[in-house]
Amino acid sequence: MTRSPQSTNWISYILRSVVLGLLVAALVIWLQPLVADWQLSRQQSSQPMSFAKAVNRAAPAVVNIYSLSEVRGSYYSRRPSTVLRLGSGVIMDNVGHIITAAHVVANVSSIEIALQDGRRTSAQVIGVDPITDLAVLRIELDNLPVIPQDQNLRSSVGDVVLAIGNPLNLGQTITQGIISATGGRMGVINTHADLMQMDAVINEGASGGALVNSEGYLVGINNAQFRGPAGQGVEGIYFAVPYSLTRTIMKTLIEEGEVVRGYLGINTSDTPAAQVYQQPGIFVTAVDPNSPAAEAGLRAEDYIVEIAGQQISSATEGLALISNTAPGTELEIRYLRGNDEITTTVIIRKLRY
The missing domain is CATH 2.30.42.10 (PDZ domain)
Structure with a gap:
């Protein structure tokens, strides 16, 4: 049977429509993930930059340290006086080991630890290393928050960092900066402490606190502000003991009680x-x-x-x-x-x- 020209044209039209529809459907399916990613990117770009996730991960493991030390009497008063000293520390494991700056707990008569969940307890000094200005404490509490750690972490100049501590006993405070040098002894002459330099502010009471990266992982232990020739503080130059060195010193102090050099x-x-x-x-x-x-x-x-x-x-x-x-x-x-x-x-x- 011979088809009429009208019948052939109608079949050809139907086939072209079906093929075109299939092509459009395939194109829509192929573009759908790209459109979704684009929409997500627009949503994310419209949101302000935030380090809230990093802070929420790390901050609970940063503690306030209150220690009492005695100061000798003066000419006018022979009786010694008791002085409250402030500092910060970082819970490193679930058995209660805390790392802090050695100068926070040097020559003190008692140490009290205040956790961010409201618990308070006394602490025992496990070991002190004056060269790196690190000390290990131990507390006896359960369900402790532990700072996130990555043993393969390597910090680089330009990394964003957050310093967490208790400056001037104002309560836990976060300051932000970048790493400006990783290694060497910037301004710290004849010491074996291989410090990193950054500009996240460390005030009195924040020494011994955590320096973390933008994901909340421990980068170092906050140490001190750089001091000029006359002893004055220099803004924007602060130091921290790198995490890798901190971990090594902590392990040695726990196992041997001292670092022999x-x-x-x-x-x-x-x-x-x-x-x-x-x-x-x-x-x-x-x-x-x-x-x-x-x-x-x-x-x-x-x-x-x-x-x-x-x-x-x-x-x-x-x-x-x-x-x-x-x-x-x-x-x-x-x-x-x-x-x-x-x-x-x-x-x-x-x-x-």
């Missing part, structure tokens, strides 16, 4: 001697009397280039190597004195605080 007895600097000698090393600015360095013949203005066969790239690296050497160990030190190259042997002692 090697002692050489030198004050150091990186520059400008590196430019003069045209190689990396440690410029000795002073030598402690009766120290291992003095006994080995080291003097001020010597330039150490090698310790125990290892070339030294900076004062930071050299001090770390000495710090990690067990007392009683003999180390060979190669150094430059003027145009002379000298090798000597030192016997490392235990660093006394």
